[in-house]
Amino acid sequence: MPVPLAELLATIDRLWPLSGAEGWDAPGLVTGDPAAPVERVHFAVDAVGATVDEAIEQGADLLIAHHPLLLRGVTSVAEDRYKGAIIARLIRADCALVAAHTNADVVEDGTSAVLAEAIGLTDASPIVPSATHGHGLGRVGRLAESTTLGRLARTLADLLPPTATGVRVAGGYDDPIQTVAVCGGAGDSLLADPAVRGADVYITADLRHHPASEAREQAAVAGGPALIDVSHWASEWLWLDRAASQLRAAHPDLEVVVSDLRTDPWDFQVVQ
Structure with missing residues (x-):
């Protein structure tokens, strides 16, 4: 119907x-x-x-x-x-x-929450809470078992759909990781947030030179997270299946389809 x-x-x-x-x-x-x-x-x-x-x-x-x-x-x-x-x-x-x-970013099953769940964060809460309980920008939580920055980056590369830009990392390959902050899409506006600064790594997209450089320099002086930069499109694509499931549950008679077309704008990369 x-x-x-x-x-x-x-x-x-x-x-x-x-x-x-x-x-x-x-x-x-x-x-x-x-x-x-x-x-x-x-x-x-x-x-x-x-x-x-x-x-x-x-x-x-x-x-x-x-x-x-x-x-x-x-x-x-x-x-x-x-x-x-x-x-x-x-x-x-x-x-x-x-x-x-x-x-759709700030709800309990929003873009960042789905990404946090996919990498196995427990007790994840918003980086910037809103007035509604459980809602807010980004998520921060802990891995059930500690890992290294390199292994976490590899996990993300396997989890996210492939793109030309792949997964970029600032930090030591063997740095220990337990507390993780994530923000699907462009998240450099949260780099100075205390919840991000207190994490072992911050995963987001569209990190620009100056904000990333300044965050790493500040981390060297007073502590702060390693950085993992992923494709903006890929970081939010995972949410589509969750959103489609929610819509199907509300309207079972609808046919709901998720596009798997890659709309990341970059086509290839030459690694030096």
């Missing part, structure tokens, strides 16, 4: 409340008629040409993307610009688009 899009939007807001989104974010319905029926839902990290084409080719009525297509303001949706072309393709195919971004 088809489900009205409006009913799905209510479920999405229950699972990943819009009230939990950061003020700068733009989650929610991007395009689509709330009265339209939905039978097939497609999940992807990014609403880009490849995932939109895949959703349409597979007959999806709704594409749920983690990253908002219209995060920053645009003044035109002309079809000679990629955002306009994507929106036009979705509208012509009667496929709605919804973004679940920072509102």
Whole structure:
């Protein structure tokens, strides 16, 4: 039985409340008629040409993307610009688009929580708690058994889908690791947080030169974590299966599919 899009939007807001989104974010319905029926839902990290084409080719009525297509303001949706072309393709195919971004990061089963669970963290709690118990940015917890930085990096490389940039590490290969902080997606804004500073390693994505260098220099003076930098897309892709399972549980009649297309922007790397 088809489900009205409006009913799905209510479920999405229950699972990943819009009230939990950061003020700068733009989650929610991007395009689509709330009265339209939905039978097939497609999940992807990014609403880009490849995932939109895949959703349409597979007959999806709704594409749920983690990253908002219209995060920053645009003044035109002309079809000679990629955002306009994507929106036009979705509208012509009667496929709605919804973004679940920072509102999906902060919930108990959000992007960082899923990553923390995948690497085996116990008693994980938010790095930056929100007003709702168990909600907040990032996660910090302990491994059931200590490991080394090199072995943990290898575990991540095996766990995450492969990308050109792989797994980058700052720290000694044999450094002991027990307490781990993680933040799916770009997490350099949390480098100075006490919970991160108190961890043995911080796992996140999109670490830039200066924040990473300064964090390591500070660690040499006053202690601080080793750093593991992974693909932004890969760090959040793991969440899609959890999100799809939650939506299936709420609406058993829906067909829910997770895209395995790699939308990390990098194609290859030359190692020196």
